Each structure stands twice: as structure tokens, then as C-alpha cells.
Amino acid sequence: MADDATTAQRTAKRIAPAEAPKPYHHGDLSRALVAAGRRILETEGPDALSLRAVAREAGVSPAAPYHHFKDKGELLDAVAGEGWRELGDAIAQARAEAASPAVAVTEIGVAYIRFARENPALYRIMYRMACDRKTMPEHARKAEGGVGQVAEAILAAGAQPTSELDLHLIQIAAWCTAHGIAEMVAFKEFEELKEQLGGEEAFVRAVLAHVGILSGTARAMLQAS
Amino acid sequence: MADDATTAQRTAKRIAPAEAPKPYHHGDLSRALVAAGRRILETEGPDALSLRAVAREAGVSPAAPYHHFKDKGELLDAVAGEGWRELGDAIAQARAEAASPAVAVTEIGVAYIRFARENPALYRIMYRMACDRKTMPEHARKAEGGVGQVAEAILAAGAQPTSELDLHLIQIAAWCTAHGIAEMVAFKEFEELKEQLGGEEAFVRAVLAHVGILSGTARAMLQAS
DNA sequence: GTCCGATCTGGACAGCGTTTAGATAGATCA
DNA sequence: TGATCTATCTAAACGCTGTCCAGATCGGAC
Numbered sequence: 001m002a003d004d005a006t007t008a009q010r011t012a013k014r015i016a017p018a019e020a021p022k023p024y025h026h027g028d029l030s031r032a033l034v035a036a037g038r039r040i041l042e043t044e045g046p047d048a049l050s051l052r053a054v055a056r057e058a059g060v061s062p063a064a065p066y067h068h069f070k071d072k073g074e075l076l077d078a079v080a081g082e083g084w085r086e087l088g089d090a091i092a093q094a095r096a097e098a099a100s101p102a103v104a105v106t107e108i109g110v111a112y113i114r115f116a117r118e119n120p121a122l123y124r125i126m127y128r129m130a131c132d133r134k135t136m137p138e139h140a141r142k143a144e145g146g147v148g149q150v151a152e153a154i155l156a157a158g159a160q161p162t163s164e165l166d167l168h169l170i171q172i173a174a175w176c177t178a179h180g181i182a183e184m185v186a187f188k189e190f191e192e193l194k195e196q197l198g199g200e201e202a203f204v205r206a207v208l209a210h211v212g213i214l215s216g217t218a219r220a221m222l223q224a225s
Numbered sequence: 226m227a228d229d230a231t232t233a234q235r236t237a238k239r240i241a242p243a244e245a246p247k248p249y250h251h252g253d254l255s256r257a258l259v260a261a262g263r264r265i266l267e268t269e270g271p272d273a274l275s276l277r278a279v280a281r282e283a284g285v286s287p288a289a290p291y292h293h294f295k296d297k298g299e300l301l302d303a304v305a306g307e308g309w310r311e312l313g314d315a316i317a318q319a320r321a322e323a324a325s326p327a328v329a330v331t332e333i334g335v336a337y338i339r340f341a342r343e344n345p346a347l348y349r350i351m352y353r354m355a356c357d358r359k360t361m362p363e364h365a366r367k368a369e370g371g372v373g374q375v376a377e378a379i380l381a382a383g384a385q386p387t388s389e390l391d392l393h394l395i396q397i398a399a400w401c402t403a404h405g406i407a408e409m410v411a412f413k414e415f416e417e418l419k420e421q422l423g424g425e426e427a428f429v430r431a432v433l434a435h436v437g438i439l440s441g442t443a444r445a446m447l448q449a450s
Numbered sequence: 451g452t453c454c455g456a457t458c459t460g461g462a463c464a465g466c467g468t469t470t471a472g473a474t475a476g477a478t479c480a
Numbered sequence: 481t482g483a484t485c486t487a488t489c490t491a492a493a494c495g496c497t498g499t500c501c502a503g504a505t506c507g508g509a510c
Binding site for chain 1: 465466467468469470
């Protein structure tokens with residue numbers, strides 16, 4: 001009876017998401033597919049993330065996803081989207097927890113790189129998708145998204161950019177730098193150095209601290225002082 | 226008759242596609258395959274670079290490459306190796322042509338990014354391979370290779386790193402920064418900005434000049450001055 | 451001149467992304 | 481209530497991929 005009732009109810013609203021017996025035609029697949037994709041990404045790496053594998057993991061036929069996503073790329077985009085959202089959260093948290101606005105920018109960078117390091121397969125998909133479409137997802141660019149927060153943090157740190165453009169360029173430079181380090185920090189040839197510095201995060205902070213030496217601006221400052 | 230002769234000859238050496246007579250059993254395939262790979266990379270992009278396509282382009286069967294490369298990855302590695310060598314050359318040239326040692330580091334960065342921009346498919350393969358093995362090819366790290374030159378240029382610019390480690394960190398920071406910009410400079414969302422600044426190279430230089438703002442070092446210098 | 455070992459082919463295998471035709475079942479309207 | 485509509489899903493097929501195998505081919509050493 002109770003079972004009948006719940007079944008009826010479940011049927012009526014067509015969901016019953018996480019675990020419990022699969023209800024309906026086949027639950028809401030979109031979400032299930034994205035979840036399956038992330039599961040595969042975490043357990044088997046980005047190379048195993050085939051459309052068929054995702055469908056298998058979700059318990060549907062290989063053609064089923066095509067009723068929810070135009071093609072494989074669109075599914076991966078959805079997975080990547082989740083990643084960008086979480087990266088945005090991680091950055092917001094790092095910013096909130098920073099000891100002072102002055103160090104917030106660095107903390108954002110560290111959080112960004114840590115996210116990439118803790119979710120390597122996901123980060124790879126995120127950037128692969130971004131490169132293919134040559135764009136970041138909308139919400140990653142907005143103020144509440146990952147990158148938008150950098151500009152705010154820079155201003156909060158007391159920087160006085162000479163123009164809107166100046167600020168924008170700092171933001172882009174920060175972004176590129178973080179991405180570059182994020183992609184390379186796992187390279188084996190840095191392992192000795194990491195140990196020497198007392199861990200990976202220390203290494204990341206050391207590299208971030210040395211970025212400035214390179215720029216014309218930094219050199220100008222050096223000569224001025 | 227002539228037809229018979231040429232046919233016989235062709236049969237004897239079995240194909241002779243491009244131009245000059247291929248020597249031997251089938252010429253030295255290794256080199257031909259790498260060349261074919263680069264050709265495909267340039268004309269059809271990195272996604273079209275399948276083992277079978279390379280074999281087709283070189284005029285051999287899909288199994289032939291396996292007598293010269295353990296698997297597809299090893300072939301791509303060879304293609305990437307050529308890329309790293311050429312990138313090293315481009316950097317050396319930029320360094321040689323720099324107006325002064327003081328600007329050489331920036332010029333190296335610009336040359337690096339320009340190379341990536343002019344050979345996007347090749348650069349992608351280069352980094353995909355590096356990421357998979359988590360290492361750069363040997364010769365890219367040596368002094369005569371691309372990255373090794375950065376340290377020399379930094380010293381030549383008059384920088385006085387406090388230690389071997391300090392220099393190494395600057396080098397790594399430079400490398401990561403260049404890579405990050407190289408991968409993102411093609412993004413559509415920067416197009417307006419590029420126009421505003423008068424071209425892509427101007428944009429790259431502007432971003433490079435703004436990198437320093439981010440680092441703790443730069444901030445310290447700012448406060449000191 | 452015969453044999454060896456390197457090189458290449460043709461065919462096969464499983465797995466991939468994608469498309470098509472047809473089955474299933476919730477929702478809608480009579 | 482029952483018939484119909486529409487979204488969803490399956491089964492089967494296509495051509496592509498990377499890789500392996502048995503066998504053909506041929507340059508070079510004995």
C-alpha cells in the first residue's frame with residue numbers, strides 16, 4: 001500500500017533521483033548522465049570518458065543521450081559547466097578566508113591551482129572544452145564566477161589601475177598565470193623542487209611569488225627603487 | 226611498354242606517391258610518418274591526426290607504423306619532438322635579435338606565444354604529450370633548448386637571483402606564464418581587447434607587462450619603493 | 451644462392467560517435 | 481474511460497578508430 005502510494009507519487013512527479021529504484025521511463029537522464037560522466041572522470045580518467053561509457057554507467061543504451069544532448073561535446077560541456085561552478089565556489093571561499101585583502105589575490109591563485117590539482121581530469125575537460133569553443137562558460141566570467149572575482153580582489157587589495165583596461169589586463173594576466181601553473185604543477189621534473197620547498201603548495205606559492213620578476217612592469221619598479 | 230616498365234618499377238617499389246623516388250622497401254618510414262603527421266596537423270587540425278590517417282597520407286597500410294613506433298603515442302611524441310626543437314630555434318632567434326639583454330626575456334615570451342599561435346595544432350600535441358607523460362622532452366629543458374635559454378637570458382638581463390633555486394623558480398614562472406597565455410590568447414572573448422590595443426602581439430605584450438602586478442614579490446617591491 | 455631478419459600488407463577484433471527505425475509509456479483530450 | 485500524441489528509450493547498423501596477427505616481400509649476410 002505504502003509502496004503503491006509512493007510508487008504512484010514517484011510516477012506522478014517523475015523523478016526519484018539518486019538511488020532508489022529507477023522509476024519512470026528512465027528518470028531524468030540529463031542529470032544522471034552528467035553525474036555518470038563525473039564518476040567516470042574521477043575513477044577512470046579523462047580518456048575513458050566516452051559517450052558509450054557514460055550511457056553504460058547510467059544504465060541506458062548508447063543512443064539515449066542523444067535525446068538530451070546534441071552530441072558528445074554538449075554532454076562534456078555540461079560536465080565542464082559543473083566544474084566551472086565548483087571552481088567559482090572554491091575561489092569565493094578562498095577569498096572569504098583570506099587573512100587580508102592584500103593577500104586575497106594570491107590565495108585565489110593558490111585555490112585555483114589546488115582545484116585543478118585535486119580534480120585533474122575534470123579540469124582537463126573544462127579547458128579542453130573552453131579551447132575548442134575558444135570561450136569560457138558564461139558564469140565563469142561573471143562577477144560571481146571564478147574570474148570575475150579576481151578583479152574585485154585586485155581592487156580590494158588597494159591596487160589603483162590607471163583605467164578599466166588596465167584592470168582587465170591584470171585580470172587576464174592572473175588568469176593565464178594560474179592556468180599555466182595549474183597545468184604544469186604535476187610535471188614530474190618539479191618533484192624534487194617541491195620536496196625541497198616543503199610540499200606542493202609551497203612550490204606553487206614560490207612560483208607565484210616569482211612571476212613578477214618577468215614583467216616589464218616589475219623590472220621598471222626594480223629600476224625605480 | 227613504357228607503361229609496363231613504369232608499372233613494373235612502381236610495383237617493384239610499390240608506390241612512389243609524392244615526388245622523388247622513394248628508395249628502399251618503402252623509404253625510411255619513420256621520417257615520412259612524422260612528416261605526414263605534421264602535414265595532417267597543419268591542414269586538418271589535431272583531431273584528424275589518427276594513426277590510420279597518417280599511414281594513409283604516407284601511402285602505407287594502417288599496420289605499417291607499428292614497425293617504427295610502439296603505438297600511436299610514440300608517433301605523436303616524435304611529431305611533438307620536432308615541435309619542441311623548432312620552438313627552441315624560435316626562442317634562440319628571438320633572443321639573438323633582441324635589442325638588448327634587458328628586453329630579451331620579454332622577447333622570448335613573445336616568440337614562445339607567437340610560435341604557439343602560428344602552430345596551434347602542433348603546440349596542442351606538444352603539450353598534450355607533455356601532460357600525459359608529465360614531462361617535457363629532454364632537449365627542451367637543456368640550455369640549448371627552449372626553456373634553458375630563459376635562465377641565461379634572465380642572468381644576462383642583469384638579474385641577481387639570491388640562489389640557484391631562485392633562478393630556477395623564475396624560470397618555471399616564466400614558462401608557466403608563457404604557456405598560460407599561449408593557450409588562452411586565441412579565446413574569442415579577447416578579440417575586442419586585441420583590436421583596441423592594435424593587434425594580437427600588442428595584446429600579448431600588454432598582458433606580459435601586467436603579470437608582475439600579481440606577485441608577492443612585485444607587491445613587496447612596490448611597497449619598498 | 452640460400453637463408454635471415456626487417457619491413458610491409460590484408461584481414462580481423464573490439465570500441466568509438468552517430469543515425470535510423472521502431473518500441474514504450476506519460477500526458478492530453480474525447 | 482479510452483484513443484491519440486509526443487517524449488523517451490532500444491536495437492541495429494554505418495564508418496571510423498587503435499591494435500594485433502598470419503603471411504607476403506625483399507635487402508643484406510653467409
